[in-house]
Amino acid sequence: MPTPDRPPRSLGFLTIGLFDERRPAEGHEATLRLIELGEQLGFDSAWLRHRHLQYGISSPLTVLAAATQRTRRIALGTAVTPLGWENPLRYAEDLATVDVLSGGRLNPGVSVGIPAHYEDVKDALYPDTADREDFGYGRVERLLGLLRGDTASAFRGVEGIESYSERVQPHVPGLAGRVWYGGGSLRSARWAGQQGLRLLTSNVVKAEQDGEKFASIQLGQIQAFRAAHPDGERARVSQGLVVIPTDSATPAQRAKYRAYAASRHARTLVPHGPARLLFAPDLVGNAEQLAELLYAHAAFREVDEVAVALPFTFEPEDHTQILTDLATRLGPLLGWKPAVN
Structure with missing residues (x-):
């Protein structure tokens, strides 16, 4: 196994928090317990992903607000919030509120683009402005400006017994400066760098040319991001891959994990759809095997922050086993040290 030249400084995990439509409270509670477990195991960050109009967490910030009251150290992030579903002014207020509740631990991750199934949902989402909404980078720029304290209202002062601010409150x-951009293309990576944002990479990229491998595409995006970023090589990048350690797994779990990865392998071979999306292979094995695979991954060698994506169809006991092995087996093998609670 290769010796790491630069061990990860941050190890986190990502989940979408599935729930049963008949018993949604149980699924949300399981997610909160998972975040609590992550803090106990010494993980540096926990991230939630949106699932609008699905049976997964539709409001990660609300769940993270609850998590702020059940944890004290672990960083809490969204990976990512699709801003096409959000009003930047209202979302800035929500972000600032949750950050205050967390004591400054919030890491907002955002992306842009037309909302999924827009033709089906636009009349409910934007009944009067559906054909005029801007789903481009300008939506992120509006959010950033409002978080920085740009004027949101022409009125400031006292009216009766109520005081009004011209900027988003609470102002944090x-x-x-803690906003991350979820980019999967060379263009978005370069733009994020120009804006001075942090970059969230995932297990999905856009293939610009035929025959390119996932790792080389992602590496090129990371390099383009840092070349455009004011901080250069110090610009922060987090990599999110599906990594499933099997060290303490039962034989049934190991079989389940390998079957899961095998069922998704075909999508890693060629780009898919008009957007030419290419997926990374899921990594399954014991800690030593996974360390070898990760250090052979060109993009992994360029990052020092990792957020492992937990397979969303797995059971809570599977997630517990995976997180425990990540924190106690694979992480230390990569040179990472759990945080002290």
Whole structure:
């Protein structure tokens, strides 16, 4: 196994928090317990992903607000919020509120683009402005400006017994500097760098040319991001891959994990759809095997922050086993040290 030249400084995990439509409270509670477990195991961050109009967490910030009251150290993030579903002014207020509740631990991750199934949902989402909404980078720029304290209202002062501010309240200096952009293309990576954002990569990229491998595409995006970023090589990048350690797994779990990865392998071979999306292979094995695979991954060698994506169809006991092995087996093997609670 290769010796790491630069061990990860941050190890986190990502989940979408599935729930049964008949018993949604149980699924949300399981997610909160998972975040609590992550803090106990010494993980540096926990991330939630949106699932609008599905049976997964539709409001990660609300769940993270609850998590702020059940944890004290672990960073809490969204990976990512599709801003096409959000009003930047209202979302800035929500972000600032949750950050205050967390004591400055919030890491907002965002992306842009037309909402999924837009033709089906636009009349409910934007009944009067569906054909005029801007789903481009300008939506992120509006959010960043509002978080920084740009004027949101022409009125400031006292009216009766109520006081009004011209900017988003609570105002949290530094929150805009903790915004991450979820990019999967060379263009978005370069734009994020130009804006001075942090970059969230995932297990999905856009293939620009035929025959390219996932790792080389992602590496090129990371390099383009840092070349455009004011901080250069110090610009922060987090990599999100599906990594499933099997060290303490039962034989049934190991079989389940390998079957899961095998069922998704075909999608890693060629780009899919008009967007030419290419997926990374899921990594399954014991800690030593996974370390070898990760250090052979060109993009992994360029990052020092990792957020492992938990397979969303797995059971809570599977997630517990995976997180425990990540924190106690694979992480230390990569040179990472759990945080002290």
